[in-house]
Amino acid sequence: MQVTSQAQPNIALVKYWGKRDADRNLPATGSLSVTLDTLWTRMTVEFDGGDGDRLYVNGQSAPSLLSRVSRCLDTVAGRGRSGACIESECNFPIAAGLASSASSFAALVQAGSRASGQSLDPLALARLAGQASGSAARSLYGGFVELRAGDDEIDVASIAAPDEWPLSVTVAVTERAAKPVSSGAAMSVSRECVTVFSTWVERQPADLDKAREAVRTRDFAALAAIAEHNCLKMHSVMWASRPPIVYWNSATVACLETVRALQRDGIPVFFTIDAGPQVKAVSLPESADAVADALRGTAGVIDVLQSSLGTGARLVDPD
Numbered sequence: 001m002q003v004t005s006q007a008q009p010n011i012a013l014v015k016y017w018g019k020r021d022a023d024r025n026l027p028a029t030g031s032l033s034v035t036l037d038t039l040w041t042r043m044t045v046e047f048d049g050g051d052g053d054r055l056y057v058n059g060q061s062a063p064s065l066l067s068r069v070s071r072c073l074d075t076v077a078g079r080g081r082s083g084a085c086i087e088s089e090c091n092f093p094i095a096a097g098l099a100s101s102a103s104s105f106a107a108l109v110q111a112g113s114r115a116s117g118q119s120l121d122p123l124a125l126a127r128l129a130g131q132a133s134g135s136a137a138r139s140l141y142g143g144f145v146e147l148r149a150g151d152d153e154i155d156v157a158s159i160a161a162p163d164e165w166p167l168s169v170t171v172a173v174t175e176r177a178a179k180p181v182s183s184g185a186a187m188s189v190s191r192e193c194v195t196v197f198s199t200w201v202e203r204q205p206a207d208l209d210k211a212r213e214a215v216r217t218r219d220f221a222a223l224a225a226i227a228e229h230n231c232l233k234m235h236s237v238m239w240a241s242r243p244p245i246v247y248w249n250s251a252t253v254a255c256l257e258t259v260r261a262l263q264r265d266g267i268p269v270f271f272t273i274d275a276g277p278q279v280k281a282v283s284l285p286e287s288a289d290a291v292a293d294a295l296r297g298t299a300g301v302i303d304v305l306q307s308s309l310g311t312g313a314r315l316v317d318p319d
């Protein structure tokens with residue numbers, strides 16, 4: 001049986017940075033994100049009994065990404081499973097700090113589990129996706145999503161649906177090439193900078209409380225303040241690491257200045273940046289076009305993508 005699932009990337013407003021248990025890919029802290037809707041990854045999986053797994057990304061064979069995908073399918077369908085043909089289609093740049101691993105693994109576990117005859121609930125799928133990529137667990141859910149890091153396993157739930165607080169996310173693409181250091185590798189370097197890292201972990205529950213309360217009360221200014229603070233704190237952890245991890249380029253900084261100028265003009269908008277040089281600006285929908293125009297006019301910005309908030313991963317009917 002050939003099964004296709006579509007998932008959207010998510011953008012963390014309170015970040016996951018660091019692992020409690022690297023072997024099981026358990027995050028050191030909780031996180032809170034928004035799921036997008038116009039950017040997507042579609043994964044088609046068929047256990048066709050072929051000789052080993054074959055992976056195609058946007059129509060091209062992708063052997064370098066295969067081992068991680070195969071390992072994920074092993075956790076979903078068991079190591080004794082037959083070979084699979086996996087086709088991935090993605091409508092945005094991959095491995096460049098736009099959360100392509102989140103949408104890819106969320107779609108992969110959903111398509112893979114159904115193709116192997118299982119019918120798992122979103123939390124079971126989120127736990128499987130999280131083993132492959134921590135942030136992928138959140139893309140099983142839509143709207144505002146909170147991931148709680150338990151001692152043994154994660155819990156994930158949507159805390160507000162997309163239409164309960166419709167926000168817009170505008171992505172300024174400042175680089176198309178894949179990032180030089182994967183987030184997983186960068187996290188393990190950050191962990192060695194013990195004092196800075198332990199402070200980061202210790203303060204994360206308080207940041208999550210503030211963000212959750214801002215979502216509950218639909219308080220944009222409060223969400224903006226905690227999201228920008230948490231983002232800059234995560235990058236401070238990276239910058240303080242040895243060797244330092246700096247994902248930003250000059251256009252990243254120029255975009256932050258653009259967002260500050262918009263804020264001075266009274267536009268409700270805030271920025272966040274993940275493990276890459278792209279800047280994501282979150283705003284109220286009525287300001288999204290003004291935000292996009294300003295980012296488009298910022299030096300070094302290659303492209304601007306606009307999205308509202310979307311649903312979690314879903315199975316797609318064959319054409």
Ligand code: DP6
Nearest residue numbers: 012015016133134135183184274275
């Ligand atoms: C900066 O989920 O890519 O985007 O679990 O090692 O695959 P792995 O890491 P990944 O890390 C995401 C880091 C982040 C913050 C976030 O999405 O919460």
